[in-house]
Amino acid sequence: MRASRSLQLLLLLPVTLVVLAALLVIYGALSSVRQQFDVASAAQTGDLQVIEDAAGFSRDIGLIQKRMSVALEGAFAGSLTELQLYRMHTTIVNDLDGLGQRVRRLADSELVLDANHNSARGLQEEFEAYRHFVIMSTDVLAVDPSVASAFMEQAQEHFREFSIFSSRIVALLAKRSQERNALQTETFSSVHTRVLGIGLFGLALLFALTYLVARGASQRMLDIADALSTLTDSNEARIPLPAIEAMHRRSRGEFGRIAGTLLNFRNAIERRRKAEEEAFQLAFYDPLTRLPNRRLLVERLQHALQMCERQHNLVAVMMLDLDDFKRINDTRGHGVGDRVLIETARRLAGALGEGDTVARLGGDEYAILLESLGPDAKQAAAEVEHRAERITRVLAEPFALEGDTLFVTASIGITLFDDRLQSLDDPLKHAETAMYQAKKDGRDTFRFYDPAMQAQLEARLSMEAELRQSMERGQLELFYQIQVDEHDRVDGLEALLRWRHPERGLVSPAQFIPLAEESGLILPIGQWVLHTACRQLRAWADHPQRAGLSIAVNVSARQFRQEDFVAQVRGVLQDSGADPRRLKLELTESTVLEDVEATIRRMQELRALGVRFSMDDFGTGYSSLQYLKRLPLDQLKIDQSFVRDIIADSDDAVIVQTIIAMSHALGLEVIAEGVETREQQRILLEQGCRSYQGYLFGRPLPLAELDPLLP
Ligand code: C2E
Ligand code: MG
Ligand code: MG
Numbered sequence: 001m002r003a004s005r006s007l008q009l010l011l012l013l014p015v016t017l018v019v020l021a022a023l024l025v026i027y028g029a030l031s032s033v034r035q036q037f038d039v040a041s042a043a044q045t046g047d048l049q050v051i052e053d054a055a056g057f058s059r060d061i062g063l064i065q066k067r068m069s070v071a072l073e074g075a076f077a078g079s080l081t082e083l084q085l086y087r088m089h090t091t092i093v094n095d096l097d098g099l100g101q102r103v104r105r106l107a108d109s110e111l112v113l114d115a116n117h118n119s120a121r122g123l124q125e126e127f128e129a130y131r132h133f134v135i136m137s138t139d140v141l142a143v144d145p146s147v148a149s150a151f152m153e154q155a156q157e158h159f160r161e162f163s164i165f166s167s168r169i170v171a172l173l174a175k176r177s178q179e180r181n182a183l184q185t186e187t188f189s190s191v192h193t194r195v196l197g198i199g200l201f202g203l204a205l206l207f208a209l210t211y212l213v214a215r216g217a218s219q220r221m222l223d224i225a226d227a228l229s230t231l232t233d234s235n236e237a238r239i240p241l242p243a244i245e246a247m248h249r250r251s252r253g254e255f256g257r258i259a260g261t262l263l264n265f266r267n268a269i270e271r272r273r274k275a276e277e278e279a280f281q282l283a284f285y286d287p288l289t290r291l292p293n294r295r296l297l298v299e300r301l302q303h304a305l306q307m308c309e310r311q312h313n314l315v316a317v318m319m320l321d322l323d324d325f326k327r328i329n330d331t332r333g334h335g336v337g338d339r340v341l342i343e344t345a346r347r348l349a350g351a352l353g354e355g356d357t358v359a360r361l362g363g364d365e366y367a368i369l370l371e372s373l374g375p376d377a378k379q380a381a382a383e384v385e386h387r388a389e390r391i392t393r394v395l396a397e398p399f400a401l402e403g404d405t406l407f408v409t410a411s412i413g414i415t416l417f418d419d420r421l422q423s424l425d426d427p428l429k430h431a432e433t434a435m436y437q438a439k440k441d442g443r444d445t446f447r448f449y450d451p452a453m454q455a456q457l458e459a460r461l462s463m464e465a466e467l468r469q470s471m472e473r474g475q476l477e478l479f480y481q482i483q484v485d486e487h488d489r490v491d492g493l494e495a496l497l498r499w500r501h502p503e504r505g506l507v508s509p510a511q512f513i514p515l516a517e518e519s520g521l522i523l524p525i526g527q528w529v530l531h532t533a534c535r536q537l538r539a540w541a542d543h544p545q546r547a548g549l550s551i552a553v554n555v556s557a558r559q560f561r562q563e564d565f566v567a568q569v570r571g572v573l574q575d576s577g578a579d580p581r582r583l584k585l586e587l588t589e590s591t592v593l594e595d596v597e598a599t600i601r602r603m604q605e606l607r608a609l610g611v612r613f614s615m616d617d618f619g620t621g622y623s624s625l626q627y628l629k630r631l632p633l634d635q636l637k638i639d640q641s642f643v644r645d646i647i648a649d650s651d652d653a654v655i656v657q658t659i660i661a662m663s664h665a666l667g668l669e670v671i672a673e674g675v676e677t678r679e680q681q682r683i684l685l686e687q688g689c690r691s692y693q694g695y696l697f698g699r700p701l702p703l704a705e706l707d708p709l710l711p
Pocket of ligand 2: 494554586616
């Protein structure tokens with residue numbers, strides 16, 4: 001993605017500004033130093049020139065002096081002619097003129113005047129005096145050398161004075177130069193300090209500005225991130241984004257644009273939510289009363305059923321219809337009718353709990369869904385009755401509408417149900433039936449749907465509760481029914497469960513096994529049966545005649561399908577010390593056919609332990625030969641329904657014959673159950689079945705009564 005230009009600017013601007021300012025200041029400082037340096041160096045050059053000139057004067061005057069001495073000596077000795085002396089005079093005068101001009105220039109120069117005004121004047125005066133005496137001396141040289149010598153001495157006197165002035169000027173200029181140097185050094189060091197200070201200050205400023213800018217930018221990024229997560233997380237209809245709104249107002253660049261886009265996005269979400277909310281309202285709510293409609297009620301009903309399946313709670317549906325509502329509508333008009341409906345809705349909602357649903361089904365018909373009524377049917381019914389009474393009470397309050405007072409009553413139908421419901425429509429239909437019953441019974445009342453059904457439901461539920469406690473209370477017993485061979489010799493037994501109920505007496509497994517399956521109680525119960533049977537096998541193991549007996553144990557589908565069923569059986573065998581080969585597990589066709597592959601695997605694991613299998617109630621299911629071939633079975637057990645009619649019904653006889661033939665073909669044992677007569681046994685034997693179980697040989701009995709039948 002292209003870097004944001006304003007972001008770049010935002011970061012570069014302060015840096016550029018600070019660097020620019022620092023450069024300007026440094027440039028200013030350096031050029032002022034440079035100026036000062038130029039002035040100082042010009043002055044220095046002037047001073048040096050003066051010093052050099054001053055040195056030149058002494059040298060030049062020295063030359064003049066030398067010429068003068070030569071001329072004087074020549075004059076005294078008379079070795080020089082008058083013409084020669086004159087020429088020398090002229091040369092000296094010329095030299096002095098040149099020198100005089102330079103001295104004047106020097107004395108008039110601003111540098112010297114500036115250094116010392118008096119010295120400049122003194123220098124010039126002394127030179128003029130010197131010049132005067134030298135000229136006078138050379139003038140009289142040819143005439144009187146001694147006078148010339150006296151003048152010369154005078155001139156030398158002035159030359160000395162001149163030298164004093166010139167050396168003073170040199171000293172002053174040297175001092176000034178020193179001072180200037182010191183000043184320059186000082187200036188340099190102060191500029192240095194200033195530049196350093198400015199640099200440090202600029203750096204600090206740069207840091208501060210960069211920090212501020214970075215902080216500002218990161219704060220905005222955070223605001224954007226926060227806004228995005230608010231947009232994704234919030235379920236509210238309105239999503240306030242104050243930071244983004246402020247950013248949109250204040251920022252122009254990319255941040256402003258991002259903020260604008262976020263706000264547009266937010267607005268789109270809000271619009272969509274609103275539209276969804278409206279669509280939802282239209283689809284699931286009654287526009288007049290704002291109560292859920294039938295559709296939503298059915299959905300909640302479905303959900304309630306799922307919940308009660310998990311938690312085993314009961315659910316109730318009430319159907320409520322206002323009595324004589326048509327009359328209100330006809331006599332007072334639809335406006336009042338609508339107001340009554342709205343007020344009724346308000347009162348119903350007020351009379352019920354949080355988790356309950358009040359719906360308007362149409363017209364003056366309402367439905368109420370009550371959940372979480374607990375597992376106890378009696379308590380649930382009492383609770384529902386209590387709510388129905390409360391509803392009747394709140395509706396009995398007068399309706400004050402437009403100065404009018406109206407009295408409204410309702411007829412209520414109630415149905416109570418659990419997850420074993422056949423169809424979702426049933427509760428509504430049942431509640432409606434009960435509601436009509438309430439109308440028939442004089443209105444302003446409530447009725448339960450089919451009291452007999454309610455009673456049955458209650459009975460079933462209480463039985464389940466009792467079954468739950470049966471094991472702890474030692475009410476479960478294992479009966480045994482013998483299995484015999486063709487010579488009536490006992491070679492095995494089937495363990496059959498009994499529930500010895502204090503009031504109901506001996507309850508048949510046909511009654512309570514399905515209940516135990518539904519509630520899952522079959523798992524601990526089945527485990528107990530297996531344990532009891534295996535302990536019995538172990539008890540017989542040391543008995544010479546009974547050691548060879550096997551016990552067949554019925555295993556229910558739910559029990560067999562437990563992940564750890566094989567481990568459970570192995571554990572029971574180990575705990576009891578029973579011989580696995582004496583344990584036979586009876587499975588039904590439906591158990592086996594549900595998931596054939598898994599069943600085969602599980603059966604093979606158990607067979608590896610030595611356990612054997614019998615297919616119970618064989619012939620009633622849909623086992624095909626194909627499956628049968630693959631199942632690791634040991635025995636087929638012909639269902640008693642075929643045995644019962646084997647004589648009278650030729651179809652049954654053929655079925656039995658086929659089963660026996662099939663078992664032989666597959667190399668399986670075959671046993672017939674429900675054998676009650678010798679005739680039945682004879683026919684079975686004729687067809688090749690040599691094992692039998694039935695009342696003819698012995699009924700299922702408790703262990704104590706079984707003894708005489710055993711070898
Ligand atoms: P089942 O396994 O088919 O058991 C045979 C049923 O036939 C037993 O009924 C037995 O009493 C009955 N019976 C035996 N001989 C005759 C006869 O000659 N004539 C007639 N009319 N009936 C005979 P019971 O004991 O009432 O058991 C019913 C069913 O309950 C069993 O059918 C079995 O499916 C189930 N059951 C019994 N005990 C257990 C158990 O411990 N666990 C499981 N999961 N189910 C069991
Ligand atoms: Mg059985
Ligand atoms: Mg059976």
